[in-house]
Amino acid sequence: MNGLVERFLAPEVWQTSREPLTGEERAELREAIAALRHPMVIEELCAMAATHPRADVRLTVLEGVEPFMATLPAAREFLVWLLGDDEDFVVFSAAKIAGRHRIGEAYEELLHITGPAEAGLLRSTKPVGIGAAVVAKAMDAILGAEDRAARLQTEREHTRTGQLPDGCALDEHWDYDPPNLPRPVPEDMVLVPGGDFVVGIGIDDVVHPLYDVDDAVPRQSRHLPDFLIDRYPVTNADYDAWAGGPLAAEHALCHPDEPEDKDHRRGIVGDARFGPDHPATGVDWYDAYAYLAHIGKRLPTELEWEKAARGENGSLYPWGDDFDPEALRWFGASFGQARSLEHWRDTLSTxxxxxxxxxTVPxxxxxxNVSSYxxxxxxxxxxxxxxxNFFTRDRMKPMISGRPRTEWATAEETSVVIRGGAWTSMREQVTAYFRGKDLFTxxxxxxxxxxxxx
Structure with missing residues (x-):
């Protein structure tokens, strides 16, 4: 984050000065924010601004990150947060931006303010002024309707399916083509083109009943824009070179909630079975976040991972719909065929x-074991x-700093989705739709x- 932005947000500035920002200062701050561009820096900025005590600073930062609404979830999350702001002029601006960019994540928050269209059409909802009018306009724009009457059917469809219309800027439902992906595509990455794709499975697709897969039902269509994804998992060699170096020790771009002075070096680094060209295991969610942030990347969302694995048509495995025990490293390759769940558990306990x-293998x-992309x-x-997050399906938002482990270790907020299965996994777990979970620490x-x- 550059010095100009830090000067506006630094506690010593707002604690000593209560004067509102001038028009020139606000323009200067917006320009400085627009020049930041790095996703992790924008995320950090939004987190800092969300709890800033000055409403004019909160609003100016929101205006500054508006150009990133299409591509950065952190900017949209910040906007949704400000829809609950105490200052009405902040809420009004946030609502207008939500409508202008058709921010789908804002829909539920706006609905809390005005209520559904049906209620307003059939009975008085006692609107009290500007806020209701601004929010109603924003909801019309998000849903692609001309007015409250026109959006009635769309809202009914949303109630039935949980889905918003095409064009809404949701993480999982947004048809904007981000203009800032590296070109040409880096050699170690793959371009997954934007478009519709299949997630989940139908009840008739459940052919391995040993594991509960109800959370993968139903089979449905989603939409994502272009994104780049690493061709292979990060290797031990690459991760260890970073974890043992100065960037990992400085924690410059690590997650703000990670434990203080966290040691990012892998605990299993001495186990020769996990070789340099094997995937980097023995790392927690914070470790992965930090490594990727320092090289300008982030972890994939569950939907991004699933699209990369299953292609547009939703194959059950990256290579197709038929299981091939020779195509991957799994329990059968590591230990032999499991006769039952109990046999599997007993074997792993050895x-x-x-x-x-x-x-693992290189x-x-x-x-x-390669997807269509x-x-x-x-x-x-x-x-x-x-x-x-495994339970909410929202982006992970860890908030454990300063809290005792007994308070958060079993909380839903700390359960993250893991995907793909491992060298210890049974056949049921190595499908491209199976949703695993684990404590992120x-x-x-x-x-x-x-x-x-x-």
């Missing part, structure tokens, strides 16, 4: 420094961290990660 002699070992190793070998030798740019 793990020690010698058993099994082979755990990335790219299985050439068939060219993304490799998406199932088997190691689970992969995402940036999606755990460091397992079964969970790795890869990055995206969007």
């Amino acid at each position: 793990f020690d420094e010698n058993t099994p002699p082979v755990t 990335v790219g070992t299985h050439p068939k 060219g993304v490799a190793d998406l199932v088997g070998n190691c689970w992969e961290w995402t940036d999606t 755990d460091r397992h030798n079964e969970i790795g990660f890869r990055g995206v740019i969007r």
Whole structure:
């Protein structure tokens, strides 16, 4: 973050000065924010501004990040936060921006303010002034309707399906083509083109009943813009070079909620079975976040991961719909066929420094394990961290700093979606639709990660 932005947001400035920002200062701050561009810096800025005590600063930062609404979830999250602001002029501006960009995430928050169109048409909702009018206009724009009467059917459809119309700028439903992806595509990344794709499964697709997959039902169509994703998971060699260097120790772009002075080095670095060209396991969610932030990437959302793995048509595995035990590293390759869930658990309990002699394998070992886009190793070998909360399906928002572990260890907010299965996983777990979960502070030798740019 540059010095000009820090000067406006620094506590010593707003604590000593109560004068409102001048028009020139606001313009200067907006221009400085627009020049930042790095996703992690924008995310940090939005987090700082959300709790800033000066309403004019909160509003100016929102105006400054408006150009990033299409591409950065943090900017949209900040906007939604400000829809609950105490100052009406902040809420009015946030609502107008939400309508201008058709920010789907804002819909539910705006609905709390005005109520559904049906209520307003059939009975008095006692609007009290400007706020109701501004919010109503914003909701019309988000839903692509001319007025409250025109959006009635759209709102009814949303109540029935939970989906908003095409064109709404939701993480998972937004047809804007981001203009700032690196061109040409970096050699170690793959372009996943924007468009509709299939997520989830139908009840008739459930062919392996040992595991509960109800959370993957129903099969449905979603939309994502272009994004880039790493061709392979991050390797131990690349991760260890960063974790043992000065950037990891400085924590410049680490998640603001991670434990103070966190040691990012892998705890299993001494286990020779996890070689340099194997996926980087033994890292928690904070570790993965920090590594990717320092190279200008982030963790994929669950939907980004699923699209990269299943293609547009929703195949059950990256290579198609038929399981191939030779196409990936899984429990069957590590230990042999599991006869039952109990046998699987008993076998895994034999793990020690010698058993099994082979755990993960080098990335790219299985050439068939490639999706239609060219993304490799998406199932088997190691689970992969995402940036999606398992229960809410929203982006992860860790808030454990300063809280005792007993308070957050079992909280829903700390359960993150992991995808793809690992060298310890049964056949049921290595499909491209299976949703695993884990505590985001755990460091397992079964969970790795890869990055995206969007």
